[in-house]
Amino acid sequence: MISAADIVTAILSLYPYMSGNNRQCIVENRTQIEHVLDASQRAYPEMPMEIIAAIGFVETHLGCDQGEGGNWGAPISPTQRHVAGTPFQAATALWHSYERCHTWEGAARRFRTGLCRPTPTGSAYSRRAMHVVNRLRTHINRQNEIHHDLCMNNINNRCNTM
Numbered sequence: 001m002i003s004a005a006d007i008v009t010a011i012l013s014l015y016p017y018m019s020g021n022n023r024q025c026i027v028e029n030r031t032q033i034e035h036v037l038d039a040s041q042r043a044y045p046e047m048p049m050e051i052i053a054a055i056g057f058v059e060t061h062l063g064c065d066q067g068e069g070g071n072w073g074a075p076i077s078p079t080q081r082h083v084a085g086t087p088f089q090a091a092t093a094l095w096h097s098y099e100r101c102h103t104w105e106g107a108a109r110r111f112r113t114g115l116c117r118p119t120p121t122g123s124a125y126s127r128r129a130m131h132v133v134n135r136l137r138t139h140i141n142r143q144n145e146i147h148h149d150l151c152m153n154n155i156n157n158r159c160n161t162m
Contacts, residue, residue: 002140004034004041007053010139011062018061025064032070033062033087040091050140051104052091054132055111058125063087074111105130 008030012023026033033056040052052072056062059073074090085093090111097107101116108129109115109122 002048002050002137004037004049004053006140006143007037007050007136008033010136010143011053011057014135014139015057018064020064020066022061022064026062029062029064029070036072036087036091039088043088044091044095047091047095047098048104048133050133050136051107051129052094054129054136055094055108056087056090058129058132059090059111104133 008026012026016023018026036056037049037053040047041049053062056072060068060071063070063072070087071085072087072090074085074093094107094111097110097116098104101107101110105126106116108126109118112125113119113122115122
């Protein structure tokens, strides 16, 4: 299982250069970001944590884009489209989009455009989000394999299990 700490570590490893002060902001707000990911996982256990992390990263660099105030891109409610909501509201919007669209790529499109079906803007956005998801998964799996291999080669076998 992928943890919130694994995801934030992977984002910082995979994306060493970000616009503005986003990287430093993610480092400084790491605990808050991990808390949001964990809370989202508890509320929506069927939603892979890396999905909401990728959407939050693509949408607002996990709330660190200038002017975002920590929000992850979802409106506070469907009736208040231009009022920014919290990161947890973004997770809720993404989950409801998944329920409507039945795929995570469709959910990403709906999160961005309000439509499950492909559109030029929505399709490019959902491809980018899913690319981030796949990069996160691959990176985390590789790190876990390296950790496992190091543990297996450790004579004293002092490694912690993951």
